[in-house]
Amino acid sequence: MSRTNRARKPRGRSRVGERFEVEVGPVAHGGHCVARLPEPESRVVFVRHTLPGERVVVEITEGTDGDRFWRGDAVEVLDPSADRVTPPCPVAGPGLCGGCDFQHVALPAQRDLKTAVVREQLVRLGRLPADSAVVTGLHVEAVPVPGRADDGLRWRTRQRYAALPDGRPAMRAHRSHDLVPLDDCLIAADGARPADVAPPSRDPVTHAVDAAGERHDFVVAGDGFWQVHPEATRVLVDTVLELLGPRPGERALDLYAGVGLFARFVGRATGARVVAVEADRTACQHARGNLAALEAAVVECGPTDKVLRDGYDEPFDLVVLDPPREGAKRAVVEQVVDRRPRAVAYVACDPAALGRDVAIFAEHGYELTAVRAFDLFPMTHHVECVALLTRTGPRTG
Template sequence: MGERYDVTAGSVAHGGHVIARVPTGDTRDDGTPELRVVFVRHALPGERVTVEITEGTDGDRFWRGDAVEVLEASADRVEAPCPFSGPGACGGCDFQHVAVRAQRELKATVVREQLVRLAKLDADSPLVAGLVVEAVPGDENGLRWRTRQRYVGLPGGGKGMRKYRSHDVIPVDDCRIARTDARETASGDTRTISETVTAAGETHRFDLAADGFWQVHPGAPTALTEAVLAALDPKPGESVLDLYAGVGLFAAFLADRVGAEGRVVAIEGDPQASAYSLANVPGADVSAGDVATVLASSHPEAFDLVVLDPPREGARRPVVEAVAARTPRAVAYVACDPAALARDVAIFAEHGYTLTALRGFDLFPMTHHVECVALLTRTGSGL
């Protein structure tokens, strides 16, 4: 830690880094120096930068570091709009130094790389090569989008944010990605609040706990709901299984499409969120419990459509196989982690489901996070 190296930054990596390599001090059998991977924050692909090592020892496979000086800048580099961003500062944003347009391309590159490496998809296929990360209305050139925010309280009434991978706190007077009217949240705040969403010509109100999960970009609920509906194209009378259903965002709009003759089953692991969905989606069959456990003992019948909106670790094999066993004609997968999405796409492929459509959404500008909506269809289904 603390050592500095001048390096040329390589490709972007999942997690908001770029890859660089530095000598280990050892040599290979052919006499060339051995190199160690360093995951570097605050740099861009192709830049010449001075990297200071922030984590790592001689025996580690890789190190972490910060670009503390830019020797040759990328054309996509900009001055960070937030004064609390940068090496040794607030760890909330990864890409404050990157033009917003270029941030989206970096995120698309990461999604493509994960699908090729983990799902074994063809890098040159139109689905992969043509992926773009779409802007979503509701931010101001990547700023002022976060509708809910949590700070660290400081003595004297101040507030702060934590450093990257640290418990150390940086005092801040204003988080530039937070809306000026952002609601400050605290764990354990179970007051009921309401959110209204209009999508595909319909409007629904959703009650939820103040500390419960809700998308923080104001354009996210509409964008994701419309993407799911467009991908699945639900028909009147169809049956839908909504997994990791939260307070019923997708279930409510799907119920509109399948109508009174259709059926919506919503399963959610958080009992509190599941309780809210009972009121938010009247007529839905709502179950609270671990999704894999519920599917192992309930609802064994076939479903026409499935929505998956799992947490960051993805749905994983037991859930994917349970979904495939219900033989839906189509599955809409809402993913907040491209690596987890790619791993689950590979499992779906084992069971006859092909990735046939993919969209990316920039719901977290200035950070490395990206949301995807993927459509998987049953091979040979004719859809």
């Protein structure tokens, strides 16, 4: 099957398909490791399907003479790492399904790689000292699926498949539109296996959430956002509450609130005003129902930066931030610190975005005082973090 990479403006002669023998360096954000080609190329290559310290043959999958770096796959392992395992999935490997980055890595080592990535992003982008307690004390925690061995499989409760012309389910190759047929996705839970490839219905569904010692039902659109790991909502809600320590009477903002998950639990803990801000209109409708039992809850529909720019400029004690992958960014962070909360809980699905936003918070006197990281996406490079930022005063020096 031919590989069709995303369209790019050519910068000279293509090097796709060429092979080089390399020593593999450290893991990098994005599911690959860094290697440097020998002379005369001396080019940095981001290599998938390898591990730090291995010696491999890399085949270039993207790159021209004019590019600063190239991408490639390890197509032959000459000196394997002790952490290398045989991928459990038959379509995991070079040129095959692009959904899993670390099927070739033992599960404990996957978490070590993710830990290294989060630490590196907090140091490089968040400007934290490498020897700070927050950085050195961080380690990605396992979150096993209840009733299953901790093998990193069968955790994804919702899965979307592409369809081949004959209707068979497929997944896409990495950074490509090429389709890879498959009979079963091993990270999909039983209910998310490819029985068909029809798009999800928009009809509302109800999710039960056990968190803070209680069970709560949340209504969500069938195709709306909800965490895919069965333990994710419990782990994230409990961690946000643990780090924030909400007190009775404290006012709270829940930004990028979705259907009101964090607003409901924080609002119940404080018994005070909680404002949930969400841009998606359908999610806002469900949030109003999910927060109906909280008399002081308000759901505001609109882009977070615009809502904060135009209103709700009174002080808030607590803020929960759960932004999309690109992060909250400066416009939102500066609106948050303008409300002078004593604490901000930041739920991050991308450690690079978290690092960038942590640096902006620091400019305004908010220090990163705790980070918890969870392996809610085994076999992939993705990791979920919950960070606590507390007001310490203006940054100096």
